[in-house]
Amino acid sequence: MSENKVTLESKLTVVSSRPVKSGKTHKLSGVDHAMGYHTLHLIFYYKNEEKWFGSFELDPLRESLSEVLSIYPTVTGRLAREKEEDGGDWEVRCNDAGVRVIKANVDCTIDEWLSSSAFGFDETQLIAWDDMPHDTSTWSPFRIQILQIYHFNSTIPLDNSVVFTHHRIRTNQINKQFQEGGLAIGLSCSHMLSDLTFASSFLKSWSQTHRHYPISHPPFFNPITPNNINNVPNSSSKPQTIITSSTNNIVTATFKFPSSIIKQCLSKIQNTTCSNATPFDFLSALFWTRVTHLKPSKVHNQNHSLSICRDFRKLVKPSLPIGYFGNALHFSNLSIKVQDMENGQLEDMANLIHKHLKEVTEEEIRSSIESFETRKESTPKCMYGSELTCVYMEEEESASLLYESMFSNSEKPAHVSCRIGNVDSEGLIMVMPSSEGGFARTVIVMLQEEELGKLCNDQEILKLEPTIILAGCLVQH
Numbered sequence: 001m002s003e004n005k006v007t008l009e010s011k012l013t014v015v016s017s018r019p020v021k022s023g024k025t026h027k028l029s030g031v032d033h034a035m036g037y038h039t040l041h042l043i044f045y046y047k048n049e050e051k052w053f054g055s056f057e058l059d060p061l062r063e064s065l066s067e068v069l070s071i072y073p074t075v076t077g078r079l080a081r082e083k084e085e086d087g088g089d090w091e092v093r094c095n096d097a098g099v100r101v102i103k104a105n106v107d108c109t110i111d112e113w114l115s116s117s118a119f120g121f122d123e124t125q126l127i128a129w130d131d132m133p134h135d136t137s138t139w140s141p142f143r144i145q146i147l148q149i150y151h152f153n154s155t156i157p158l159d160n161s162v163v164f165t166h167h168r169i170r171t172n173q174i175n176k177q178f179q180e181g182g183l184a185i186g187l188s189c190s191h192m193l194s195d196l197t198f199a200s201s202f203l204k205s206w207s208q209t210h211r212h213y214p215i216s217h218p219p220f221f222n223p224i225t226p227n228n229i230n231n232v233p234n235s236s237s238k239p240q241t242i243i244t245s246s247t248n249n250i251v252t253a254t255f256k257f258p259s260s261i262i263k264q265c266l267s268k269i270q271n272t273t274c275s276n277a278t279p280f281d282f283l284s285a286l287f288w289t290r291v292t293h294l295k296p297s298k299v300h301n302q303n304h305s306l307s308i309c310r311d312f313r314k315l316v317k318p319s320l321p322i323g324y325f326g327n328a329l330h331f332s333n334l335s336i337k338v339q340d341m342e343n344g345q346l347e348d349m350a351n352l353i354h355k356h357l358k359e360v361t362e363e364e365i366r367s368s369i370e371s372f373e374t375r376k377e378s379t380p381k382c383m384y385g386s387e388l389t390c391v392y393m394e395e396e397e398s399a400s401l402l403y404e405s406m407f408s409n410s411e412k413p414a415h416v417s418c419r420i421g422n423v424d425s426e427g428l429i430m431v432m433p434s435s436e437g438g439f440a441r442t443v444i445v446m447l448q449e450e451e452l453g454k455l456c457n458d459q460e461i462l463k464l465e466p467t468i469i470l471a472g473c474l475v476q477h
Contacts, residue, residue, distance in 0.1 A: 006125035006147075007105040011138070014062065015098040016069035016076055018255065024094040026074045027082070028192060029223040030372030031327045033090060036380035037419030038191035041127045042199050043145070044405055044413045046183045047110055052408040053148070053183050064210035065099075065144070072202065072219050074193070074325055075099060079136040081362035085358060089376055090192065092141075100140040102128035110182030114415055123252070123417060123470045129188045141193055145186035192380075195241075195327040196393070196418060197311050200401035206325075207405045217322040217401075224320070224328065225373055250423050251449045251472025253456050257283070261464050266439065274351040279441045280394045280431045281357075283430055284308075285349035287429045289341060290458050291388060294451040295426075300339040308332050308357070309384070310392040312365050322397055330365050331383060332356065357392070359363070384459055385424030385446070391431065399433035417470065418444055 046053075053061055069076050075095035080093045104126075128145045170338065187199055194202075201217040208215050262279050269277040288306050298304070312330045313320040320328055334356045341349070383389075400418045415435055420428060427447040434440035445455060449472060455461065456471055 007107075009103045009105060012101040012103070014065055014069065014101050014144075015096050016073070017063075017066045018070040020070075020073040020076070020094045020096045024073060026077070026091070026094065026221055026325070027223055028090045029225060029326055030247075030370075030374070030376050031224060031329060031369060032192050033376045034372045034380055035195075035327050035329070035383060036090075036193040037382050037422055038384060039127070039129060039188065039266055040191045040194060040196065040199055041186065041188045041419040041421065042203065043123065043126055043147075043184050043186040043417040044203060044402075045114060045415045045417070046185070046407070046411060047414050048183045048407050048411070049410060051393040051412060052411070053195060061146075061153040061210060065101075065206055068202075068206045068209040068215075069099065071215075072205075072325075074219075075142050075202065078139065079132070079141050079190070079193075087376075092193070097138070098140065100128075100143045102145045104145070106147060106184075110184075110414065113182075126184060126186055127188055127419065128186070129421070133189060137197070141190045143188045145184070145188070147184035147186065148182075191327070191420070193326065195311065195449050196391070197313065197322060197328065197401065198325055198396075200351060200398075200405070201323050202407045204401055207407045210407050211353040215339065218322040219323045219325050221325050223235065223326060224324075224369055248385075248423070248425050248441075249449050250425070250427075250446050251452050252419060252444060252446050253452055253471035254417065254468065254469045255443040255445065255461070255466040256434060256436075257441050257443065257464060259434075259436055259440035259467050262439040262441060265464070269347045269350050273345075273347040274354050277350050277354055278394050279439055280392055281354040282346075283431050283441055283443055284353055284392075284429065285346055285391045286461065286464075287445065287455075288388065288461055289346065289349060289392065290455060291427060291429070291445075291451070292341065293458075294447075294454050298338045300337070300342075302338050303335040304338060304341050305333055305335045305387045306353075307387050307389040308334060308353075308392055309389060310357070310360070313361070313396060314395060315365055322401070330360065330368055331389075332360050332364070333387075382422065382424045384420050384422075384428045385426045388426045388429070389423075390429040393430070393432050399437070402433055403435055403437070415442075415469075421447065 053059060073096070074092045076096050076098050077092040077094040079090060079095050082089050082091055124144055126147050128143050133139055185203070187203060189199060205215045261377065262282065265282050266277055266279065269282060274281065292304050309329055309331050311328055313322065313324060313328045315330070320456070334353065336352065403412050406412055413435065416432070418430055418432065423446045425448055427445065430444040432442045432444065434442045445452065447455060452472060454467055
């Protein structure tokens with residue numbers, strides 16, 4: 001779909017409706033520092049069939065964003081270093097500098113965009129992001145994209161300047177448009193400030209504020225350390241090197257599996273090796289084994305490894321709120337002998353993954369948190385893709401965070417896409433909820449282009465009848 005051009009219209013800086021208290025700061029945790037190599041990008045697609053969205057500058061959507069930002073001072077703040085005598089770690093200075101909002105036009109319908117005719121490259125055009133500069137005082141670590149789908153085809157000059165003083169919005173003009181009234185809302189941020197759960201909860205809070213509903217998961221600001229994780233209230237460092245974008249030729253494809261197919265596959269596993277197998281167990285086993293076939297061969301006494309990234313909010317006692325600001329992520333490693341994978345069945349691999357997840361202990365998570373705290377002074381390393389990585393999103397809140405982010409009372413997102421910036425060459429697999437609900441799942445894969453092309457035409461995957469969209473490669477079937 002290279003003919004579908006995304007045309008920038010305007011850039012705005014949206015600040016909160018109520019100024020934040022002067023001098024407020026938020027110190028980042030060791031886990032946050034560890035994620036500094038990566039960026040996080042979410043895109044929520046809406047058909048806008050009830051025409052609940054019009055023009056962002058004049059629309060209640062802008063007003064509700066300004067309102068919800070008043071309880072998220074860390075989102076409108078700016079990254080900075082503590083004083084050397086205080087440790088020199090990263091912190092957010094809550095100075096109400098605002099969130100950058102990018103608006104644009106797309107010259108197609110949302111159904112065309114989310115069909116198999118669209119390329120992964122097209123979706124990258126919807127991601128508005130600038131790498132962190134050395135001077136972060138004016139750099140917005142959170143960015144929102146408003147991507148409209150209209151018949152309307154005019155554009156606004158980039159050098160226009162508009163100021164909305166009454167609603168405290170500063171702008172240099174920009175907003176994108178699609179045909180047929182569809183809409184995509186994207187959130188991009190430094191992964192050092194947010195994981196997928198917090199980013200999703202922020203979008204849901206915005207949607208609930210827009211509909212005048214109470215917020216389900218209000219923000220919670222209390223960085224995790226080994227010393228304070230037991231005291232969750234009710235509601236020596238050297239500067240790190242600034243990381244720029246990776247040069248790996250990583251592309252993305254999205255596989256949408258229907259509920260009926262996944263249910264059928266799970267029934268087979270549950271009747272043989274693992275009675276409590278989940279869609280994640282099955283799909284992560286499937287993609288792990290198929291991606292392994294694309295990699296250079298190993299001898300039989302070597303291992304295949306899978307790094308599993310999991311949200312630990314509900315795995316520690318007391319549990320952390322869903323709205324916890326920052327990263328609550330635990331990475332665990334699962335290895336299997338090459339010959340065991342070759343000789344085993346897919347059901348055996350699913351059972352292996354299921355058992356591994358059950359065996360992750362709270363003590364292991366706390367040890368990981370402590371390890372990250374002691375390494376704050378180190379340059380952050382790649383957490384996704386230095387070995388094949390799989391993101392687990394089977395928590396019961398995941399589907400509600402993603403597909404109950406509703407800006408009208410009757411329209412859920414048609415699709416939610418997620419990308420991670422700076423994934424390394426071994427690749428990333430994200431098993432996410434799907435708009436269909438039930439056992440349906442969306443699997444987003446990031447691999448090198450040649451490998452992804454082979455994966456998208458892998459017969460073991462295709463026989464499960466996935467719909468493949470937004471692929472950064474040629475899909476031949």
